[in-house]
Amino acid sequence: MANYDIKHEVNDKYSLRGRVFQKLREDILSGKYKEHEELKEVAIGEELGVSRTPVREAFRQLELEGLIQIVPNKGAYVTGITVKDVKDIYMIRSLLEGLCARLATEKITKEQLEEMEENIYLAEFHASKGHMDQMAELDNRFHDILYEACDSKMLEHTLRDYHQYVMRVRQKTLSNNTRGRASNDEHRQIMEAIKAGDADKAEQLANRHMLNAYDNMVRNGLYEIYGEEERQVDSDDGKN
Amino acid sequence: MANYDIKHEVNDKYSLRGRVFQKLREDILSGKYKEHEELKEVAIGEELGVSRTPVREAFRQLELEGLIQIVPNKGAYVTGITVKDVKDIYMIRSLLEGLCARLATEKITKEQLEEMEENIYLAEFHASKGHMDQMAELDNRFHDILYEACDSKMLEHTLRDYHQYVMRVRQKTLSNNTRGRASNDEHRQIMEAIKAGDADKAEQLANRHMLNAYDNMVRNGLYEIYGEEERQVDSDDGKN
DNA sequence: TCGAGTATTATTGTATACAGAAATACGATG
């Protein structure tokens, strides 16, 4: 039987629809389109030089990703992320990253483990140099490896979704160096627990890692700036 | 600021696309379209008396829901659920339903609590009568209330997705009456913990509720029938 | 001046037409 297990992210990057989808997602995540902004099919289409058809299809996908909301016969609006959403996501991620680490302890391959070690090593280097961009990228990659390593496409998919979602909040403004190092230290601990085959510890550490990231985010001003629950978040400093 | 919080399930049931989407989802979940079966746009369109446009848009949504997989320039294929997927989902749900119950303990409204009590009461009645259809419906509704009650649209959304996903497996073949009653008993315990404001207990009970449902599913033959990991699941008896 | 009702416009929803890719059938050639 054929293996239909194409990498999820592929999403047809060579079709117009795929490109529109990716472009819009990026623009929403990067903040080009503000919360509650209306996206008009023709306008987007003209901007990207395509007709409404691929735009509409991309819209349907973005809606399911939770990035926009389509009101029938009215329009498509960029969904807002509230402070509470972010909090909820970190709660959920805390549990699921824990589970992921637990599963990864059993399933991780030698290659994945090696890439993890390398990732942590590299991150240390960049931390010492203050290269925040690379830090962020390595951080993302670390979690990605973990997601792959758990060997559960369901869990992987969910975690990726959430991870991507909160990246909206992290945006350009990267975390401060202090959290960057602490985060990397936590990565190392998680890695070592996995390496040692201690699933319980790995789970617990991954769990805390998320909660720490959230705490840090809160301390760094998310709540001070956008205090009220209903307020929308524009950016933050949380380092996961 | 307008409240865009439309009910998630609405999905535009009065547009052609919405109807196509729902119909296809139902047909996939009910097993009318088998795993790996190819869905052709024109065929579906003709069957439902609509053009390809709404069908295509529905396809894009179904893909994101994970029910079909679209291969560019080739076609749309019904995705398979492996036994491992089901297992993973129950693991994930166990954690998240626990969290959901915990949150609900704080946030549940009087109306929701009342509906829950009514639900359990009714389910008891139908259990005694052997009305399996109603039991299944009430079971779904119980979890739905819980999802609403946690007051977290992120969590609610994720749980609904998973819930729907495993319903594919449950399909027509409903659980045996024994599990139905046990399940309802567990619902009652969860409800009572929530009512008593005991979040820890509610979490723990909801947690176990999922694991029990999974165990029951396994005992009822899921693994005996479709023993190998890679095998696709057609149906089962798990009662969540 | 205000408001109800209506015309107008803008935008989404759907159907269809056309283009391009993939699968299949077919036939020439060795």
Add this chain to the structure above:
DNA sequence: CATCGTATTTCTGTATACAATAATACTCGA
């Protein structure tokens, strides 16, 4: 008879045309 290449067919991908709906502007009367 096998096989490669090419026509044919069947699909999906995209653009456009048309219909329906919602928002807006306008007119007329009180």
